[in-house]
Amino acid sequence: MDRCEHEVMTLYLARRAVVALLVAVTGVFLLPSAPASAHPLGNFTVNTHVGLRVEPEAVAVRVVVDSAEIPTVQAFGATPPAPGSAEAVRYSEAECASMAEQLVVDVDGRRAALDVQSTALVFPPGAAGLVITRLTCDARTTEPVETVGTTIVVSGTPAQDRVGWHEVVAVGDGVTLPSSDVPTQSISDVLRAYPEDLLQSPLNQTGARLVVAEGSGVVSGGTTDDGRPSPSVPLDPLTERFTELVGSPDLTLLLAVLAFFGALFLGGLHAFAPGHGKALMAAYLVGQDGSWRQASLIGASVTVTHTAGVLVLGVVLSTLAVTTPERLYPWLGLASGVLVCGIGTTLLRRAVARRRADDAPARHGDEHDHDDSPDHAHDHDHEHDREPAHTHVGTAVAAPPVPHRHGTGPVHSHAVATDARGLLAVGFAGGLVPAPSAVVVLLGGIALGRAWFGVLLVLAYGIGMAIALAGTGLLLVHARRRVQRWAVAPGGAAWGGAAFSWLPVAAAAFVVAVGIGLTVRALLQM
Amino acid sequence: MTRRRLVAAFVALALAPVLFLVGGVAFKGGGGVPPSGAAPVVEAGSLTAGSNDLAAGVTALQARLKRLPEDWTAWASLGSAYVAQARVTADPTLFVKADEAFARSLEVRPESNDYALVGQAYLANARHEFASGRDLAEQAVAVDAYDSTAYGVLSDSLLQLGEYDAAFAALQRMLDLRPGVSAFTRASYSFELRGDLEGARATMQRALDAASSPADKAYASYYLGQLAFDTGDLDEAQARFEQGLARYPASFELAVGRARVLAARGEADEAVAAWARAVQRLPQASYLVEFGDYLTSLGRDEEAAEQYAVADAAGLLARESGVVPDVEVAIYDADQGRVEQALAAAEAQYAERRSVHVEDAYAWALHAAGRDTEALEHALAAQRLGTRSALFAYHRGMIQASLGMDAEARVSLSEALAINPYFSPLYAPVAEQELDELGGPV
Numbered sequence: 001m002d003r004c005e006h007e008v009m010t011l012y013l014a015r016r017a018v019v020a021l022l023v024a025v026t027g028v029f030l031l032p033s034a035p036a037s038a039h040p041l042g043n044f045t046v047n048t049h050v051g052l053r054v055e056p057e058a059v060a061v062r063v064v065v066d067s068a069e070i071p072t073v074q075a076f077g078a079t080p081p082a083p084g085s086a087e088a089v090r091y092s093e094a095e096c097a098s099m100a101e102q103l104v105v106d107v108d109g110r111r112a113a114l115d116v117q118s119t120a121l122v123f124p125p126g127a128a129g130l131v132i133t134r135l136t137c138d139a140r141t142t143e144p145v146e147t148v149g150t151t152i153v154v155s156g157t158p159a160q161d162r163v164g165w166h167e168v169v170a171v172g173d174g175v176t177l178p179s180s181d182v183p184t185q186s187i188s189d190v191l192r193a194y195p196e197d198l199l200q201s202p203l204n205q206t207g208a209r210l211v212v213a214e215g216s217g218v219v220s221g222g223t224t225d226d227g228r229p230s231p232s233v234p235l236d237p238l239t240e241r242f243t244e245l246v247g248s249p250d251l252t253l254l255l256a257v258l259a260f261f262g263a264l265f266l267g268g269l270h271a272f273a274p275g276h277g278k279a280l281m282a283a284y285l286v287g288q289d290g291s292w293r294q295a296s297l298i299g300a301s302v303t304v305t306h307t308a309g310v311l312v313l314g315v316v317l318s319t320l321a322v323t324t325p326e327r328l329y330p331w332l333g334l335a336s337g338v339l340v341c342g343i344g345t346t347l348l349r350r351a352v353a354r355r356r357a358d359d360a361p362a363r364h365g366d367e368h369d370h371d372d373s374p375d376h377a378h379d380h381d382h383e384h385d386r387e388p389a390h391t392h393v394g395t396a397v398a399a400p401p402v403p404h405r406h407g408t409g410p411v412h413s414h415a416v417a418t419d420a421r422g423l424l425a426v427g428f429a430g431g432l433v434p435a436p437s438a439v440v441v442l443l444g445g446i447a448l449g450r451a452w453f454g455v456l457l458v459l460a461y462g463i464g465m466a467i468a469l470a471g472t473g474l475l476l477v478h479a480r481r482r483v484q485r486w487a488v489a490p491g492g493a494a495w496g497g498a499a500f501s502w503l504p505v506a507a508a509a510f511v512v513a514v515g516i517g518l519t520v521r522a523l524l525q526m
Numbered sequence: 527m528t529r530r531r532l533v534a535a536f537v538a539l540a541l542a543p544v545l546f547l548v549g550g551v552a553f554k555g556g557g558g559v560p561p562s563g564a565a566p567v568v569e570a571g572s573l574t575a576g577s578n579d580l581a582a583g584v585t586a587l588q589a590r591l592k593r594l595p596e597d598w599t600a601w602a603s604l605g606s607a608y609v610a611q612a613r614v615t616a617d618p619t620l621f622v623k624a625d626e627a628f629a630r631s632l633e634v635r636p637e638s639n640d641y642a643l644v645g646q647a648y649l650a651n652a653r654h655e656f657a658s659g660r661d662l663a664e665q666a667v668a669v670d671a672y673d674s675t676a677y678g679v680l681s682d683s684l685l686q687l688g689e690y691d692a693a694f695a696a697l698q699r700m701l702d703l704r705p706g707v708s709a710f711t712r713a714s715y716s717f718e719l720r721g722d723l724e725g726a727r728a729t730m731q732r733a734l735d736a737a738s739s740p741a742d743k744a745y746a747s748y749y750l751g752q753l754a755f756d757t758g759d760l761d762e763a764q765a766r767f768e769q770g771l772a773r774y775p776a777s778f779e780l781a782v783g784r785a786r787v788l789a790a791r792g793e794a795d796e797a798v799a800a801w802a803r804a805v806q807r808l809p810q811a812s813y814l815v816e817f818g819d820y821l822t823s824l825g826r827d828e829e830a831a832e833q834y835a836v837a838d839a840a841g842l843l844a845r846e847s848g849v850v851p852d853v854e855v856a857i858y859d860a861d862q863g864r865v866e867q868a869l870a871a872a873e874a875q876y877a878e879r880r881s882v883h884v885e886d887a888y889a890w891a892l893h894a895a896g897r898d899t900e901a902l903e904h905a906l907a908a909q910r911l912g913t914r915s916a917l918f919a920y921h922r923g924m925i926q927a928s929l930g931m932d933a934e935a936r937v938s939l940s941e942a943l944a945i946n947p948y949f950s951p952l953y954a955p956v957a958e959q960e961l962d963e964l965g966g967p968v
Contacts, residue, residue, distance in 0.1 A: 069839060200588070204581070
């Protein structure tokens with residue numbers, strides 16, 4: 001079996017392993033979600049959330065209406081329209097317009113008209129195969145309105161006469177609210193988790209009275225988003241489609257599997273978006289002349305870090321009601337950039353040191369030793385006899401110019417340890433900044449009461465990213481080997497050997513440059 | 527150094543699945559709901575107007591229990607208040623909360639705690655578990671033979687089980703112990719069951735006079751109006767409903783009563799608007815069916831189908847949460863031609879209890895299945911207390927007509943229309959037509 005066959009085999013096995021993993025993971029995560037539960041507040045409640053955000057020259061209002069199974073049937077009949085369909089859009093626009101019309105925002109006694117900015121409508125699954133409705137309306141005051149120094153009185157909140165949970169929250173953004181008769185945070189997590197305290201009745205807030213004063217501009221608490229981390233993170237249409245898929249009222253196994261592979265694909269695609277760690281990863285792998293094992297380690301590290309990062313961000317966003325994840329991103333970017341700088345510097349130092357040590361002649365052997373990853377060397381000794389390039393290896397091992405790097409036993413274990421650390425760090429840096437679209441998918445899942453599914457999709461997303469990143473890196477490594485084999489072969493280009501001996505240094509320098517770039521970008525965003 | 531960093535890397539890797547799990551758990555909020563939800567319960571003696579009073583009472587009790595968590599009577603009262611709220615809102619979590627509140631009360635005072643026992647009986651009745659309601663109420667009576675509420679709840683259970691003699695005895699005991707609003711309203715219902723509508727009216731008037739809370743007053747006003755309506759006295763009914771609404775505009779029952787009168791008077795636009803508002807506010811199956819029947823009688827089949835669809839969804843939800851379908855559901859299914867479903871619902875009820883309402887529903891389901899001989903037996907059993915119900919008489923008459931018992935059918939249908947010519951917008955005309963074919967009223 002030559003190398004090419006071997007790699008095909010490895011790829012095949014890897015693919016089988018991935019498929020097996022997917023099947024296992026999908027099964028585990030889909031089973032518990034099978035029995036749908038009734039609406040926590042009763043089958044015919046209509047629950048409302050009115051989130052007010054007072055800015056110096058505007059009032060932004062988010063209205064969320066969570067209707068249980070019966071009112072959903074009352075509104076749509078037995079089969080609700082597909083999310084995003086013309087009927088759904090018509091319904092949400094009409095409902096939001098009428099809510100904006102009925103909601104009275106009095107600023108010092110003068111009513112400020114509201115404009116609906118955006119609407120969203122989803123149908124999370126309910127009991128008995130029925131669905132429930134979650135309508136979100138975002139509105140803003142039509143005309144600029146000076147709020148500082150005024151008293152704002154809000155009334156006319158929707159569905160007051162219907163049985164259910166009715167809450168109002170208010171925060172200042174760029175202003176403070178020294179007096180307010182409503183809380184700053186939703187204790188129901190914006191109608192997602194109703195408190196089950198024995199001594200707590202459903203809220204019944206139907207208005208608010210706010211005194212507005214000059215202030216720091218720090219958002220104090222706030223109305224969390226309905227599945228979208230922030231309007232300032234624009235969603236590509238693909239992700240939008242995808243979130244809709246997750247929100248589809250009847251989630252069949254087929255649909256779930258499709259969504260899983262969709263997430264895998266999106267993750268892969270995301271890895272190719274500009275500004276991602278793929279250049280870094282490729283540089284690292286090329287510089288170190290990486291193997292499958294190294295690439296998989298990086299991949300695993302990316303997946304784990306990215307998944308954990310998205311989950312942490314998801315927890316932060318959905319529990320702490322932070323409105324502005326974009327404030328978090330530069331920090332994560334900075335951490336990632338500093339980490340990459342560190343990795344690059346280490347690599348650079350090592351590469352330069354090695355070049356100095358290797359100023360002696362046996363350069364080819366040096367390179368070719370690195371060419372072979374440990375498992376090749378151990379498992380496939382017979383290959384060395386067949387491939388011409390490996391005859392050099394034999395020579396090099398026979399006459400090691402730098403003993404501590406070329407010994408047989410300890411060399412490999414040392415290399416593995418060093419590599420594992422670096423590889424994990426590279427993967428960590430690559431996965432540290434959560435992809436906004438993954439966060440959206442997760443929050444979408446949570447919003448729809450399908451948190452586990454959201455988590456599963458985020459995992460798939462990370463795996464997709466990892467496969468794409470590691471794959472790119474390996475392709476480049478492969479290309480490098482081809483070029484190198486040609487360049488250093490007898491009769492090849494005379495400059496080849498010299499160029500390749502500089503490659504690790506160049507790659508390390510590139511990694512440092514990427515790290516500096518990331519750091520500067522993060523700092524500029526702050 | 528290297529090892530330490532490696533350890534750190536492994537810790538990070540090992541932590542990932544934990545984060546993963548924690549994440550999943552933390553996000554789960556709002557998911558799991560106990561399956562013990564019950565169907566909307568609306569029956570004589572359980573309607574509560576002005577849920578705001580109730581909410582205020584609940585808030586006061588909650589505040590007290592936060593200060594005094596050992597107050598076992600307050601825990602029992604809170605449980606009962608939750609049951610009362612659940613009857614208005616059909617919120618199944620309130621039943622669960624009520625259950626927990628009673629358990630807390632019994633935790634503090636496990637022995638001789640008749641308050642908690644009465645509460646549990648009340649909860650059992652609300653969940654249509656009348657036999658267990660009776661047993662619990664009997665335990666409460668055994669603890670305190672002078673607990674008037676215990677007798678009241680016991681009589682509720684016994685009435686639903688069809689054990690009328692025992693029920694009336696328990697009710698008499700309640701009246702002897704504390705002749706108040708609760709006793710009078712129950713007494714009024716017992717007169718109504720026995721066909722003494724004048725006695726029912728007079729007793730309900732006493733309840734209204736004795737009532738002090740707006741909720742009680744609205745409730746008594748509604749029943750006085752409804753008693754008038756059930757005898758076809760639209761003027762009296764309308765006066766009662768509108769006077770009541772003027773004072774208690776938030777009362778759901780009074781709004782429904784007014785919609786019925788408007789429908790009976792033929793003021794279709796106003797009636798439909800009133801009905802639509804009512805079922806928007808409180809979409810309980812029995813009201814949805816009644817509104818659907820009214821729309822059908824107007825020839826507005828499409829709108830009727832919308833209401834029936836909502837009622838069907840409510841039925842689906844109730845069945846899924848393991849609730850025995852109500853007798854109204856059996857009658858509705860029979861009217862919709864879903865014979866097997868109707869029979870199953872009625873038989874399930876009949877196996878549990880034999881009240882006159884269950885007999886009537888079972889008779890109607892059997893009639894729909896073409897088993898008229900058996901149906902007549904049960905239709906006559908529904909009549910065993912002498913209840914003057916237009917609907918009972920209509921069902922009996924139609925069954926007799928199917929059996930070719932023309933003379934008896936003619937008497938029954940005449941009786942139905944004499945009791946209340948407006949008893950159903952959909953079936954009163956059917957009764958009239960059938961009666962014409964039989965030779966007109968007796």
